[in-house]
Amino acid sequence: MLRLLRTMWTIRAFEEKVSELFGRREVHGLLHLSIGQEAVAAGACAALRTTDRVVSGHRPHGHAIAKGVDIASLFAELAGRETGCCRGKGGSMHLAAPTTGFVTATGIVGGNVALALGVAFACKEREKQEVAAVFFGDGAGQSGAFHESLNIAALWKLPLLFICENNGYAEFTPLSAHTPISQLARHAETYGIPSATVDGNDVLAVRTAISDAAARARAGGGPSFIECMTYRLRGHYEGDPAKYRELSELSDWKTKDPIRRFAATLVKKGTCTHEQMRAVEAEARASVEAAAQKASTGAWPSVDEVTTLVYAG
Amino acid sequence: MREITYAEAKVEALRDVMRADRRVCLIGSYFLGLSPRRVLLEDIRKEFPGRVFDPPISEGGVCGLAVGAAMAGLRPIVDVTTASFLFHGFPQVINEAANVRYMSGGQLSAPVVFHILHGLRGGGAAQHSHSPQAMLWNTPGLEIALPASPRDVKGLLAEAVHSDNPTIVVDHARLFEVKGEVPEELFSIPFGRAEVKRNGRDVTIVASSLMVQRALEAAGTAVAEGIDAEVVDLRTLVPLDKQTVLTSIAKTGRLVVVDECHRSCGVAAEIAALAAEEGFSQLKAPVKRVATLDVPVPFSQPLERYIEPTAEKILATIREIMR
Numbered sequence: 001m002l003r004l005l006r007t008m009w010t011i012r013a014f015e016e017k018v019s020e021l022f023g024r025r026e027v028h029g030l031l032h033l034s035i036g037q038e039a040v041a042a043g044a045c046a047a048l049r050t051t052d053r054v055v056s057g058h059r060p061h062g063h064a065i066a067k068g069v070d071i072a073s074l075f076a077e078l079a080g081r082e083t084g085c086c087r088g089k090g091g092s093m094h095l096a097a098p099t100t101g102f103v104t105a106t107g108i109v110g111g112n113v114a115l116a117l118g119v120a121f122a123c124k125e126r127e128k129q130e131v132a133a134v135f136f137g138d139g140a141g142q143s144g145a146f147h148e149s150l151n152i153a154a155l156w157k158l159p160l161l162f163i164c165e166n167n168g169y170a171e172f173t174p175l176s177a178h179t180p181i182s183q184l185a186r187h188a189e190t191y192g193i194p195s196a197t198v199d200g201n202d203v204l205a206v207r208t209a210i211s212d213a214a215a216r217a218r219a220g221g222g223p224s225f226i227e228c229m230t231y232r233l234r235g236h237y238e239g240d241p242a243k244y245r246e247l248s249e250l251s252d253w254k255t256k257d258p259i260r261r262f263a264a265t266l267v268k269k270g271t272c273t274h275e276q277m278r279a280v281e282a283e284a285r286a287s288v289e290a291a292a293q294k295a296s297t298g299a300w301p302s303v304d305e306v307t308t309l310v311y312a313g
Numbered sequence: 314m315r316e317i318t319y320a321e322a323k324v325e326a327l328r329d330v331m332r333a334d335r336r337v338c339l340i341g342s343y344f345l346g347l348s349p350r351r352v353l354l355e356d357i358r359k360e361f362p363g364r365v366f367d368p369p370i371s372e373g374g375v376c377g378l379a380v381g382a383a384m385a386g387l388r389p390i391v392d393v394t395t396a397s398f399l400f401h402g403f404p405q406v407i408n409e410a411a412n413v414r415y416m417s418g419g420q421l422s423a424p425v426v427f428h429i430l431h432g433l434r435g436g437g438a439a440q441h442s443h444s445p446q447a448m449l450w451n452t453p454g455l456e457i458a459l460p461a462s463p464r465d466v467k468g469l470l471a472e473a474v475h476s477d478n479p480t481i482v483v484d485h486a487r488l489f490e491v492k493g494e495v496p497e498e499l500f501s502i503p504f505g506r507a508e509v510k511r512n513g514r515d516v517t518i519v520a521s522s523l524m525v526q527r528a529l530e531a532a533g534t535a536v537a538e539g540i541d542a543e544v545v546d547l548r549t550l551v552p553l554d555k556q557t558v559l560t561s562i563a564k565t566g567r568l569v570v571v572d573e574c575h576r577s578c579g580v581a582a583e584i585a586a587l588a589a590e591e592g593f594s595q596l597k598a599p600v601k602r603v604a605t606l607d608v609p610v611p612f613s614q615p616l617e618r619y620i621e622p623t624a625e626k627i628l629a630t631i632r633e634i635m636r
């Protein structure tokens with residue numbers, strides 16, 4: 001239980017720090033924060049094994065952290081340093097750390113879903129009972145790649161968990177401007193894929209749904225679709241004034257903050273004390289600070305690096 | 314004449330073509346990217362309710378819709394936003410729009426405009442920094458316009474809408490703040506007319522899009538070294554104004570081509586081939602290219618700056634060719 005809380009706090013602290021560093025121009029590029037959506041990453045990855053494979057999209061920090069990617073290497077990547085998980089070549093939207101099971105993120109909306117299809121295909125071919133999971137937003141649900149992937153995953157019974165983070169917006173417009181369908185899980189029904197729509201700000205609900213889906217996939221039951229209803233508390237990207245949504249909507253969702261909610265539940269149930277809760281937050285913040293500090297001393301890639309790794313060999 | 318910004322001229326063009334032609338509609342509306350100037354587009358939304366559409370993230374469907382609508386008589390302008398996303402519409406752009414007139418024996422045409430923002434943007438990394446104009450140029454049937462000044466963006470956008478061919482307007486967010494003189498009324502700049510943006514006698518710099526501004530900067534600095542560079546802005550790749558390029562080479566005898574595409578098979582390569590085939594006897598020195606290095610665009614800022622065709626690199630190349 002405390003592990004779930006620690007993961008969520010680590011993601012939150014990481015992204016708050018990223019925002020601060022962005023303000024000081026120490027990290028750059030197009031940054032999409034997942035503040036408010038931490039329960040999806042933490043709950044889902046807690047239900048997966050280390051050997052399971054995760055693919056993410058343009059809002060990937062939380063998924064990478066929850067899958068166990070080294071935080072200092074993430075900070076360094078966002079700053080474009082050589083010590084970054086991708087040697088500074090990828091940046092925020094293109095994180096990758098395959099040895100942790102975090103295969104890759106992609107900046108191409110919908111592209112992640114198709115890539116994950118292939119990762120699941122490889123899992124199945126290897127017959128190791130590994131599963132693949134893909135995180136994507138509600139906006140991706142309108143892409144061709146998404147619909148093609150649902151069909152193939154169902155047809156070939158691939159061990160793939162479609163994890164939709166329905167935060168109600170794609171960039172600056174609400175879901176209703178993009179599709180007449182309010183629950184994306186309904187697309188899964190069309191293809192006979194088992195689906196569930198859960199409260200994405202309830203980390204335990206997410207974990208349970210993903211556990212069930214992973215068990216089904218391991219048993220040869222094919223793909224599942226889990227739609228997590230959530231909300232991003234920040235703008236679409238760092239610097240987005242987010243004038244397209246009502247303040248009341250924002251404050252309403254703030255009361256449903258997944259971290260504070262889970263902490264309160266734990267205290268209420270007597271699982272732990274207030275002091276322990278605060279200690280978890282403090283530890284997470286301290287480890288994030290230390291990682292940021294470590295990353296800030298990383299070297300810049302030398303310009304000779306620019307032509308390396310374009311091809312194998 | 315009044316001076317306005319590139320961003321203002323662009324929005325004015327959209328407004329004027331919509332006023333002039335009821336067949337024009339906008340599919341997508343981030344013509345000014347994420348620039349703070351994008352608020353200017355609000356006026357267009359207000360003035361033309363029902364003619365501005367915000368599509369879902371379905372580039373394949375959206376580009377196909379626009380091509381089909383154009384075949385059926387409309388004049389849609391599709392904002393694909395970042396050029397890299399055009400790849401998701403390639404089946405419709407390359408395989409349908411570009412071919413339809415030819416394949417139908419002239420019965421059909423697809424007078425659609427695709428708008429993209431190309432190039433390095435500072436941290437866009439490999440997936441949000443493409444300059445696909447050379448790839449597009451390798452597809453017969455598409456017209457390609459690349460404005461580089463406030464006046465040109467207004468005139469070329471208008472011409473793109475009038476054109477009976479599918480046209481790609483390849484724009485660059487780093488041009489939005491450039492200021493210049495722009496006529497108030499709606500006007501078109503005919504395609505296939507390059508413009509000499511700076512007269513000079515020592516060396517010709519051929520460029521397009523943002524690279525025109527960089528070339529002008531380099532040419533300005535070169536004056537202090539006694540080098541008088543001529544800057545030719547292609548303005549459209551298709552149709553290509555060979556004559557203006559060849560005339561300039563005949564005058565200066567030296568050619569530097571500046572291009573934000575990757576070096577291999579880029580726009581610069583084609584212009585160099587033109588010089589080799591049709592201007593060889595005029596050349597006093599081998600043609601030189603200043604282009605983006607042949608690597609995926611790196612995220613890290615020191616690396617991104619290293620691969621970029623900058624004014625300094627253009628200047629260094631001018632010095633070299635003058636030696």
Ligand SMILES: Cc1ncc(C[n+]2csc(CCOP(=O)(O)OP(=O)(O)O)c2C)c(N)n1
Binds near residue numbers: 170
């Ligand atoms: C193919 C493609 N088209 C457009 C974009 C630009 N873009 C980046 S994020 C985004 C919205 C994505 O919305 P959603 O999938 O709901 O994820 P969220 O941002 O809400 O996490 C868009 C349109 C892109 N990156 N890729």
